[in-house]
Amino acid sequence: MRSQSLGILGVILALASQSLRAQATSANDAAMALEPNAAVLERGKAIFRLNECNYCHGIDLTRAPRGARADLKHSPLVGADENGNLIGLAVLNGLPLSQTSMPRFGDVITPEQLVDLAAYIHFQRQAERYKELTALPDRPGDREEGKAYFNGTGQCTTCHSPAEIAGAVKKLAAPALKENTLHPAAPAAPTPRFDQGYKAHRKIVERITDDEFLNLLAYLNSWQP
Numbered sequence: 001m002r003s004q005s006l007g008i009l010g011v012i013l014a015l016a017s018q019s020l021r022a023q024a025t026s027a028n029d030a031a032m033a034l035e036p037n038a039a040v041l042e043r044g045k046a047i048f049r050l051n052e053c054n055y056c057h058g059i060d061l062t063r064a065p066r067g068a069r070a071d072l073k074h075s076p077l078v079g080a081d082e083n084g085n086l087i088g089l090a091v092l093n094g095l096p097l098s099q100t101s102m103p104r105f106g107d108v109i110t111p112e113q114l115v116d117l118a119a120y121i122h123f124q125r126q127a128e129r130y131k132e133l134t135a136l137p138d139r140p141g142d143r144e145e146g147k148a149y150f151n152g153t154g155q156c157t158t159c160h161s162p163a164e165i166a167g168a169v170k171k172l173a174a175p176a177l178k179e180n181t182l183h184p185a186a187p188a189a190p191t192p193r194f195d196q197g198y199k200a201h202r203k204i205v206e207r208i209t210d211d212e213f214l215n216l217l218a219y220l221n222s223w224q225p
């Protein structure tokens with residue numbers, strides 16, 4: 001009897017230490033704490049965990065044991081989402097027809113929670129894509145394709161003229177160019193232009209593909225002296 005209850009205690013302790021490990025902080029948690037909307041991100045993370053999204057998608061979106069479409073770090077749907085408008089369709093209705101089905105959460109997740117949940121997913125995706133993009137092996141991109149991206153899909157010209165970017169590029173070393181193109185360095189005092197630009201750059205990090213990024217770098221680097 002005694003040994004049996006000790007056995008149960010052992011299981012409880014093992015479960016407790018497992019859940020402690022699941023709560024362990026990551027580099028992304030530290031970054032979350034620095035974000036102005038850290039409270040939103042904390043709430044979003046709690047909702048993500050409470051509904052066990054992490055079980056099928058990974059808490060940092062880095063695991064996708066349920067197949068390619070469950071890979072929220074690379075899913076085009078998540079990339080195109082604004083404040084939960086598309087993520088919400090999948091989450092509220094579920095994806096019951098898929099082979100490895102995703103449950104519906106329409107009865108448990110409120111519209112307010114959905115906005116926080118989406119903010120958390122976008123934040124994680126940006127952090128993880130930033131790591132992937134800056135760690136891409138240097139292979140030459142296509143300069144013309146990069147130019148087409150700059151003027152087209154990337155919508156870079158809404159904020160930058162080629163001449164202005166050329167001036168900035170000439171002052172940046174190659175690693176800094178990669179990093180600043182994804183996350184521009186903040187000015188000493190925040191400005192409305194920077195805030196708006198920073199948000200746009202975060203979307204770029206989420207949406208740009210590996211090939212598009214390498215092509216863009218080839219185009220930007222063509223201005224290097």
Ligand code: HEC
Nearest residue numbers: 051052053056066069070075077087090095098100101102
């Ligand atoms: C039981 C496993 C499971 C759970 C729990 C789960 N999902 Fe999913 N989810 C999936 C699978 C599998 C897919 C891909 C379905 C397919 O292949 O069509 C998916 C797809 C998605 C998609 C659509 C991606 C795309 O590109 O179409 C989103 C967004 C998503 N899940 C978010 C969430 C969120 C947020 C939660 C928690 C509220 C959650 N999921 C919980 C298994 C799950």
Ligand code: HEC
Nearest residue numbers: 154155156158159168180181184193194196197198200204
């Ligand atoms: C909504 C506006 C906006 C859009 C769209 C935008 N940027 Fe920026 N970008 C900024 C702002 C603001 C900065 C910070 C420096 C400044 O004020 O110019 C910046 C900084 C940069 C820098 C770093 C310059 C430096 O001196 O360190 C590069 C490189 C850059 N952007 C490239 C791009 C490219 C490439 C695109 C398109 C894929 C793009 N930007 C889209 C607003 C934007």
